[in-house]
Amino acid sequence: MDDLLQEFIAETRETLEALSGEIVAWEANPDDKSRLDAIFRFVHTVKGSCGFLDLPRLARLSHAAEDALAQVRCGERTPDTGLVNAVLAVVDRIGEIVEAIDSGESLDDTGEDLLIAALAEGTDMIAAAPAGVGGQRAPARSVRLNVDLLDRMMSGMSDMVLARNELARRMREGNIDPALEAALERLSLTVGEMRDTVTRTRMQKIDALFSALPRMVRDTAAGLGKSVTLHVEGSDVELDREMIEMMRDPLVHIVRNSIDHGIELPAARRNSGKRENGRLNVSARQSGNQIIIEISDDGRGIDTEKLIAKMVQNGGDERQLRALSDRGKLELVFEPGLSSKDEVSEISGRGVGMDVVRAAIEQIGGRVELDNNPGKGLRIAIHVPLTLSIISAIVVGAGGQRFAIPRQAIEEIVTDGSDAIRIDTIGGVEVLTVRERRMPMLNLCDVLGIEPARSESRRMIAIVSVPEGSYALGADTVLDTEELVIKPASPAVMSCGVYAGQTLPDSGMPMLLLDCAGLASVAGLDFSSDGSREMEEEAAEAASPGIPALLFQDLDGVRRAVPLAAVDRVEQVDAVNVRFAAGRFRVTIDGRILPLAAQGEIQGRDRLNVLRLKDDANEISYAINEAIDIIVLPEDVTPAREAGPVSGVALLDGEQVELLDVLWVFDTHADRDGMGDEERPVCLIQGDEGGWMASFVRPLLETSGYRVAFELAPGETASVVLSSDDAPPALAEAAPVVRLRRRRVAAGAGDDSVYRYDRAGLLRALQAKTGKR
Numbered sequence: 001m002d003d004l005l006q007e008f009i010a011e012t013r014e015t016l017e018a019l020s021g022e023i024v025a026w027e028a029n030p031d032d033k034s035r036l037d038a039i040f041r042f043v044h045t046v047k048g049s050c051g052f053l054d055l056p057r058l059a060r061l062s063h064a065a066e067d068a069l070a071q072v073r074c075g076e077r078t079p080d081t082g083l084v085n086a087v088l089a090v091v092d093r094i095g096e097i098v099e100a101i102d103s104g105e106s107l108d109d110t111g112e113d114l115l116i117a118a119l120a121e122g123t124d125m126i127a128a129a130p131a132g133v134g135g136q137r138a139p140a141r142s143v144r145l146n147v148d149l150l151d152r153m154m155s156g157m158s159d160m161v162l163a164r165n166e167l168a169r170r171m172r173e174g175n176i177d178p179a180l181e182a183a184l185e186r187l188s189l190t191v192g193e194m195r196d197t198v199t200r201t202r203m204q205k206i207d208a209l210f211s212a213l214p215r216m217v218r219d220t221a222a223g224l225g226k227s228v229t230l231h232v233e234g235s236d237v238e239l240d241r242e243m244i245e246m247m248r249d250p251l252v253h254i255v256r257n258s259i260d261h262g263i264e265l266p267a268a269r270r271n272s273g274k275r276e277n278g279r280l281n282v283s284a285r286q287s288g289n290q291i292i293i294e295i296s297d298d299g300r301g302i303d304t305e306k307l308i309a310k311m312v313q314n315g316g317d318e319r320q321l322r323a324l325s326d327r328g329k330l331e332l333v334f335e336p337g338l339s340s341k342d343e344v345s346e347i348s349g350r351g352v353g354m355d356v357v358r359a360a361i362e363q364i365g366g367r368v369e370l371d372n373n374p375g376k377g378l379r380i381a382i383h384v385p386l387t388l389s390i391i392s393a394i395v396v397g398a399g400g401q402r403f404a405i406p407r408q409a410i411e412e413i414v415t416d417g418s419d420a421i422r423i424d425t426i427g428g429v430e431v432l433t434v435r436e437r438r439m440p441m442l443n444l445c446d447v448l449g450i451e452p453a454r455s456e457s458r459r460m461i462a463i464v465s466v467p468e469g470s471y472a473l474g475a476d477t478v479l480d481t482e483e484l485v486i487k488p489a490s491p492a493v494m495s496c497g498v499y500a501g502q503t504l505p506d507s508g509m510p511m512l513l514l515d516c517a518g519l520a521s522v523a524g525l526d527f528s529s530d531g532s533r534e535m536e537e538e539a540a541e542a543a544s545p546g547i548p549a550l551l552f553q554d555l556d557g558v559r560r561a562v563p564l565a566a567v568d569r570v571e572q573v574d575a576v577n578v579r580f581a582a583g584r585f586r587v588t589i590d591g592r593i594l595p596l597a598a599q600g601e602i603q604g605r606d607r608l609n610v611l612r613l614k615d616d617a618n619e620i621s622y623a624i625n626e627a628i629d630i631i632v633l634p635e636d637v638t639p640a641r642e643a644g645p646v647s648g649v650a651l652l653d654g655e656q657v658e659l660l661d662v663l664w665v666f667d668t669h670a671d672r673d674g675m676g677d678e679e680r681p682v683c684l685i686q687g688d689e690g691g692w693m694a695s696f697v698r699p700l701l702e703t704s705g706y707r708v709a710f711e712l713a714p715g716e717t718a719s720v721v722l723s724s725d726d727a728p729p730a731l732a733e734a735a736p737v738v739r740l741r742r743r744r745v746a747a748g749a750g751d752d753s754v755y756r757y758d759r760a761g762l763l764r765a766l767q768a769k770t771g772k773r
Helices: 002-028 031-052 056-073 081-103 114-120 148-174 176-200 213-223 241-262 266-271 302-311 318-322 326-334 354-363 443-448 516-520 530-544 662-669 693-702 757-773
Strands: 203-205 228-233 238-240 278-287 290-297 368-373 379-383 391-396 399-404 410-415 421-427 427-432 437-443 460-466 469-475 475-485 499-503 510-512 548-553 559-563 569-574 577-579 586-587 592-597 609-616 619-633 637-639 648-651 656-662 683-687 707-709 720-724 737-741
Touching: 002 081, 031 056, 031 081, 031 241, 056 081, 056 114, 056 391, 056 548, 081 114, 114 148, 148 176, 176 203, 203 707, 213 228, 213 278, 241 278, 241 290, 241 354, 241 379, 302 318, 302 475, 302 662, 318 354, 326 354, 326 368, 354 368, 391 443, 391 469, 399 475, 421 569, 421 592, 421 648, 437 475, 443 469, 443 516, 460 475, 460 516, 475 510, 510 516, 516 737, 548 656, 559 619, 569 586, 569 619, 577 757, 586 609, 592 662, 609 662, 619 662, 648 662, 683 693, 693 720, 693 757, 720 757
Parallel strands: 228 278, 399 510, 437 469, 559 656, 592 619, 683 707, 683 720, 720 737
Antiparallel strands: 203 238, 278 290, 290 379, 368 379, 391 399, 391 475, 410 460, 421 427, 427 437, 460 469, 475 499, 499 510, 548 559, 548 619, 569 609, 577 586, 586 592, 609 619, 637 648, 648 656
């Protein structure tokens, strides 16, 4: 709390130095609304700070001045000399109290009632500040530097780094004197330490912004008769000092409004089926080049109908207001002077809040997002850019130009020729698969609209992570890793949405920092947090008739389609992994042997595209020429006249497209029937002394859907027993028995054994025996 108090004292001193002149200038020009707003915001902020710093005298004075200035803002009062004198006297008194607090001396409150009375309209009283401590300040324990000076220091350090690197390059070109090299090394260490020191002067943990919230939430909630639990996350996130100062007042406004406007009284929460104790979450995180601060509550949310009624009451056109979209109605909360509170309190009701918040955030290049859930709560996300920070970045080349990507946004970097990845084109869009993980792929040159470099070298691919997902970003080259100083680029550059700032790397060539989330947005990858569009798309897909399918060109040149639900993925395999074995083509994929179905010639190809088809238990590969697009099959499908690889034909864009019969593919090419071990009948082999049945009969049985056992587990029963004709009938009473004989011809009319090389006869006998049970 001591640190917060010292910050409050330092900030109040700084503002007071310029405020008296603003008040006098406002008196000379009462129509100057900007000066009136500046004075009003000062006393409003002082009042809010006093609430959680427990300074009741300052709160009382600032609240009285705020009341008088609010009347002027609303047009209920005209500023005159008496009002100006009274406001000046209150401001002077605030300064004296602040100095007394800083010096630790007591200050009599005599005369402060007169100061407050002098603010009343129509009074002729001349406000005079009571005698105090004479404005003696305590010795400063810190130095407050102008941010512009820190910017110049950082810029100077960057120039020193560039000069150091240029000197090192020149020295490497010639014979290096060991003594000179040692001096350069010492210089490099010193410059590096100085750069880190200057950087730290601007960076500060956001805990300095969050530490005041618990007391403020407690006191604000208690004053309103509410119970609120605060949860804070991300206090270790570092933010530019200037950004923290600019964020302080907006955060105070949002948190206080969340408690006052959003979270209901305990009785109202009980009636709504909620816990009496409200919940308020404040969090901060770094996302690429941005700091995102989120404030969410579980209150009533924003009542847009009430906002419209307030706007109409203030002279707005009700027809135009009701014609706004849901998002537009929600944006009304940012209208100046608008408050959804009907009564004025020490916390809200004056129309000071979201308009001030948005103005302050936009001033530093940020933005505010609202996610409203009526009756359940409101989430406010503040996106703040990194205006000045040193970050680790990967420098990539595209089209002969250099760009930087934040190192923390890159998961890994691969080449398009690596064995660990595969690139497919589906519907004209490239899809990258790396270690069975699929993601969309962007080409940096295509997104930026630049001509790619003419090179035969392999393309470099960065796996980029953004909060909403991951995607692959292709570039010509990856050049280096550097520590870069990031500054805002011009508004025209930043407005395009794909850049996060500019930098001057060690090479001395200016370079732009890429915004990874912005690239995904510009390219049409929908990673937005606003779920309304996703819900609309899902609803549209649910409403559209037909079945999603993959359109492909088969090996015989015919365009066919297969239901997408049966396709696990599309994969490329080398021809050396395809063999004709055991009566059919088979392919080795991921250490497994899979049946390979095809309609067309497989031989003579170096690589094959295969569809990996799966059902609940089996997997089959189907060779194709290439995947074309993902489509939706129409409801009107003409069935095939005969069973076979084609189940029917559909009309797509005027073209007849055959439909692959997945049932036929599995029935014809699957090695097993897909039943689990617990569902397959058990065939117990008995009397196999030489192991002939284990070697030759067992594969036939397993392929035909039987589970073969040579001993039964405890409690297990056999569906059928298969034995040689000379084996003793030990289990004849427990299960039906099928006997295999070595002779081709049966011994007589009573011999029901099966010749052991009669495959069809054996399967018929087994089926007959198991069918009787």
